[in-house]
Amino acid sequence: MRRAVRGRRQQHGAGARVRWSAAATAGLLVALAGCTSGGGTALPRPASSACARDDGVLRIVTGSDLSGSGIRSKLIDAWAADHRNLKVEVVELPDDADGQRSQLVAALQAGNKDCYDIVNLDVTWTAEFAAQGLIDPLPDSLRGLLDGGHFWSAARGSVHYKGKDWAVPWNTDVGLLYYRADLLGDHPSFKTWHDLTQAVGSFDRTRDKRLRAGLLTQLAPYEGLTVNASEAVWREGGDIAEGDGDDVAVTVEGITSLAGSVRQEEKDTDTLPVIGRTSLTLDETGTVEHFLAGEALTMRNWPFAAARLAEAETKGGRDTGAKGPRPVYAVTRLPRPDDDPGGSAAxxxxxxxAMVRDSPNAGAAAELIEHLAGAGAQRCLRDGGFVPALRSGGEGRCDAEKLVSGDPPASARPPKLLGDSYRTALDESLKGARTRPVTPYYAAVTRDIQEWVYGRLTDAAPMSVPDFRDRLRKALSGR
Structure with a gap:
């Protein structure tokens, strides 16, 4: 199996990937972060720059596997070993999502001269690739996989556009709230945003002088900001964009609450800001680093962060030279709407x-996708460091344990509180996970959201709310 790799650059969520053993954690899942920042690295080509549609090579294009386990390639290798009449080539793209999207679109629009068969798409890209005719609707053999509620519902919904199914979920992700159990107790109540702000406001910061804020999150101007803005609006019971074309309803009330929670960290005051201005510079990896340094009571992040915290706690925490309690970590669901604490804002x-339009190896491509989405492969995907999109992928053993090689790291046996709370929080959060705007113009929509929200957070005098609503409606209409 040949593999073409170009432009590999570590990005968000690519920190120390740790495998959490299913036996030790009863199916505990770990995942990579779901957001990356912008960029413009050139799209890599396969090992041979020329290809022929009948050359007997099946090509799958994906972002590089930042888990450190190489599990995705190993699963593809295992399938290829049983299909020796066909060579399989993995083309790994640069790590930043915006660079992947724009240049993969350009390559396919130019006629797919590199003969790609399968593309691994971010959940926000599926509508765009479908609308532009870059991928084919699923054949009957794959559509059947999506029936019966076997996939997490939000992941299942992310592949549906204009009445058709265009892809099969592979791995999934959802926002979680991590917290310092040694400072807040084992099971604090953070059902709503009000609960969180009250806990921060009443906390005695003299208990740990390293603390600088109540919450660390991703508010730098990249996709993480769109995620946080969406979650802020959901907490208020709304949706940033709901509807189609000129009928789109744009809601921004939660952004006001988010902006009001951000203020400068000050060492000599008795109270903590709910969110410090440090978050305006952070992505997912940076957020973990600051949280491990003891700078906040809580952290919003993706499932990958659980392994980082488990490793740190198992090793005794970070020795910064500062006096403070030894960190004990746990995780729960993100705060929900005040009037609907049973709802979701994650x-x-x-x-x-997805299958590239007119794939030269459509039959084999469908077989490989079916293999990768199956329960056996999904369990191995879990043990290799991802959250499987298939519900049953979180339980049971990976039968091909040889695929997940290497000595188990320290966090393969996570601290009990973190392990137990993680499993519960992840399952509950995935049941109600929500999608960002589903639109073929997502690149323009997320750019406009980031620009306007960052201006509100930094007091940079952005356009008025009515003007922003009008601009977002135009972006959603492709204007």
């Missing part, structure tokens, strides 16, 4: 497998 992340 964003969906993840990737979907």
């Amino acid at each position: 964003a969906l992340g993840g990737q979907n497998l």
Whole structure:
């Protein structure tokens, strides 16, 4: 199996990937972060720059596997070993999502001269690739996989556009709230945003002088900001964009609450800001680093962060030289709407497998996708460091344990509180995960959201709310 890799650059969520053993954690899942920042690295080509549609090579295009386990390629290798009449080539793209999207679109619009068969798409890209005719609707053999509620519902919904199914969910992601159990107790109540702000406002910061804020999150101007803005609006019971074309309803009330929670960290005051201005510079990896340094009571992040925290706690925490309690970590669901504490305000992340339009190896491509989305492969995907999109992928053993090689790291046996709370929080959050705007113009929509929200957060005098609503409606209409 040949593999073409170009432009590999570590990005968000690519920190120390740790495998959480299913036996030790009863199916505990770990995942990569679902957001990456912008960029413009050139799209890599296969090992041979020329290809022929009948050359007997099946090509799958994906972002590079930042888990450190190489599990995705190993699963593809295992399938290829049983199909020796066909060579399989994995083309790994640069790590930043915006660069992947724009240049993969350009390559397929130019006629797919590199003969790609399968593309691994971010959940926010499926509608765009479908609308532009870059991928084919699923054949009957794959559509059947989506019936019966076997996939997490939000992941299942992310592959549906204009009455058709265009991809199969592969791995998924969802926002979670991590917290310092040694400072807040084992099971604090953070059902609503009000609960969280009250806990921060009443906390005695003299208990740990390293603390600088109540919450760390991703508010730098990249996709993470769109996620946080969406979750802020959902907490208020709304949706940033709901509807189609000129009938789109744009809601921004939650952004006001988010902006009001951000203020400068000050060492000599008795109270903590709910969100410090440090978050305006952070992505997912940076957020974990600041949280491990003891700078906040809570952290919003993706499932991958659980392994980082488990590793740190198992090793005794970070020795910064500062006096403070030894960290004990746990995780729960993100705050929900005040008037609907049983609802959800957690964003969906993840990737979907789609067949390139007029794939030269459509039959084999469908077989490979079916294999990768099956329960056996999904369990191995879990043990390799991803959250499987298939519900049953979180339980049971990976039969091909040889695929997940290497000595178990320290966090393969996570601290009990973190392990137990993680499993519960992840399952509950995935049941209600919500999608960002489903639109073929997502690149323009997320750019406009980031620009306007960042201006509100930094007091940069952005356009008025009515003007923003009008601009977003135009972006959603492709104007």
